[in-house]
Amino acid sequence: MSAPKPYLVYLVDDEENLLELLKSYLQNAGYQVKTFQTGEEVLQVLDIDTPHLWILDIMLPDIDGYELLRQIRSKSDVPIIFISARDQDMDKIIGLELGSDDYLAKPFLPRELVIRVQKLLQRSYEKGVSPIAGLAVPQYQDWIQIGPYLISEKGRMVKEGEQPIELTTKEFDMIAYFLHNQGQALHREQILAAVWGDDYVGSDRAVDDLVKRIRKKLPGFPLETVYGFGYRMTVK
Template sequence: MNYTVLVVDDEAVVRTRLKGYFEKEGYRVVEACDGEQMWLAFERYHIDLVMLDINLPRVDGLSLTRELRSRSNVGIILVTGRDEAIDKIVGLEMGADDYVTKPFELRELLVRVKNLLWRIRLTQYAVAELADLKKDEDVLRFEDYQLEINARKLLQQDQLIKLTKAEFELLVAFAKQPQKVLSREFLMQESNHRSDDVNDRTIDVLIRRLRNKLSAELFVTIHGEGYLFSAKTE
């Protein structure tokens, strides 16, 4: 994967040096001499990492770091001639990921860039996997049915089955705990529409309706205990 690095420094010599070195290492390098050019670069390119000098004209690098972090999760490495610990601390508090002091070794900076991009990539993968997991948790499948919880839909081979709010909530409770005996008390507690008139009889009526709309064999009566959802849920 070819990453795009944005070098923000008011010294042309520094920009040229960094651009030449990182392009040889396979990176795409974009230059900016101040905050204004930096924002223009963000509008034009997908930026993966910013090397940002603290001492910039008009708007300093620390202020730009704070604004960048409020807008983006882009990697930020502060590059400066200062060697004061307070600048490093403030920079990291503003949202920078790393910090190097001039004069710096190009190979050391390259290692820092690689490590930061690797950490960002791992985070992106983790976020994507979590999103996929949440998406999968939103959809429950059993036999030839698909239960879409957030969309409040039940499909059977792409055919929509209309359920009332109470029926849908009860089906979700069953599908989340398949092949397990659920008491009427538990099913009443799981019903978000619960009110004073929700009782054992209400649950029995709702299950009878579900048996009429779905496969009746899905809902097994366990006498003296409650009901069991017979299907395996994925």
């Protein structure tokens, strides 16, 4: 039996030297890496192939990273790490609200990026690997019935009947957090810390936006608003 193919990472940055340095570190960590220096190059591949993870710079010479993020999210829910030299809180907030999964301000140590890539891929694909690019499919088990949905934490998957429901990393992280805290009223700040991390600097509007997306995708999920406080997953 042949060994599984490594994860495929798409790396987008217009700084050629940095691009080659980061590519080298990622390849040494065992990843396949394809690089892009312009937004136009990215748009040309969006309908052709899908990586396991994007690393996306905000400042590009033609199309800014925000627009690329919107385009990618309209076609795929794979993990995205935003990077930027501007180190402004608003960049991080906008990126996360548009659907990125992590944010790293330049300058940073290449090893830090590799560690974040490792953690995000591990969190997104667990012990199995994505069926993208011919990799083995993870074994999903330990299903939990919540309303009309079957939820597998190990497989990070939600189904309605036999139909899988596509969720982003953050959407599933929030669902899993509510599963572990059924019946409890959770403050928005608690949810921010659990899903985005203690170092998140954005507003709690991100929580409301994510809840809105979950309710749209899973209208039967028993999640109720605790007005002026946060949210609670009801126990039935």
